[in-house]
Amino acid sequence: MSQIAVLTGDIVNSTQLSPEQLDQALEALKQATDEISAWHANSTQTTTIFGRRGGDGWQAMLQASELSLRAALFLRASLMSAGPFQTRIAAASGSGTLNKKAQSDPNYAHGSAFTQSGRLLDQLPRNRLMQHAQGGTLSASFLLADHISREWTQAQAMAMSLALAPSRGTQQDMADKLQISRQAVAQALRAAGYTAIHGAIELIETELRETSQDA
Template sequence: MAYFCVLTGDIVASTRLSASELSAALDAIEGAAEALSPLLRESHFARNRGDGWQFAIPSPRLQARLALLIRAELRTLGEAFATRIAIAEGDGTLPPDGDLNGASGPVFTASGQLLDSLEGPRIAHAAGGALGAALRLFDHISEEWTPAQARAIAPMLRIKPPTQTAAASEIGITRQSLAQALASAAYPAIVEALAMIEETP
């Protein structure tokens, strides 16, 4: 067994999406971890049950950032795109081929059971506590993001975010528009909170 942080989720109201829209949503979720490379280079991702997905990551301290990145990348596709995210930490076993659909152990069970019971908040942590409280607030704040706000905040959630000038150029808006979008998306408070979470031993 090894220690993992597992994020399990499913697309909300997936039956309202076309096959191509559902595929784009799952692609966006899978791509969120790429923004956290190289620290998540050893992450594992799987799709399951049609609209379901799962991450197993080796760096638990990045779990809140990854959850927010998933929310941001999805919301950039439009307001109709959303996912639930159930997070747990603990021991688990991967099969030799690394396929999460064949994984087992307490952490995978805890994450899956949390997802099955998740009502109301769409981001939650099985352990609760301070991290669970922070994720509850992140969920509330990010649920209000518009696609434009999500598009602005996504590059700024990377491990080494670009300057605001570079980020504005990357997404094709003015630096002033980016700054306004970040402020209205509560980015300054979010990035400070993430730093506190990730600095905690």
């Protein structure tokens, strides 16, 4: 079994969405998961697998477990960029076994990370949209990130979806992709709390990477 991260979620207030809107939301999450697979973070393999669960649920497996907070925020930002959508996210890190079917659908995988992530989603308090099962510093970071990010505007979410990628370009590169001014990008990132979020993510990923290497 390899050490992975699993993110399990569902679309908030999905009964108020049309079938087409629900499909749009879940497709946005799938596309974001595919983008994570193309990330290059400190030479770490970031392969991901995405699958739908039930009517409004989803699950993603991330091979680079230390990137769980970055990935969770990226998925949230990508979803909020696509429309007035929100998702709960329950993350867990640990062991996971991927058989042949699980290479394209995490519903066929098993292991502690999958079990803990699914159970955490079922136990999330009503007022909490994002949490990690590990406890301690990582869980605290998820709580604070949840509080900061859940009120992002669509413009802020669009800017953050670009800024959260490890291989992000300059603010001018982001402005060109979004077809807005560099000043507008800077303002959106500042309002979204990017500087603090980025700093926290870097510290967490460094610690988790060093811990994994020492194990």
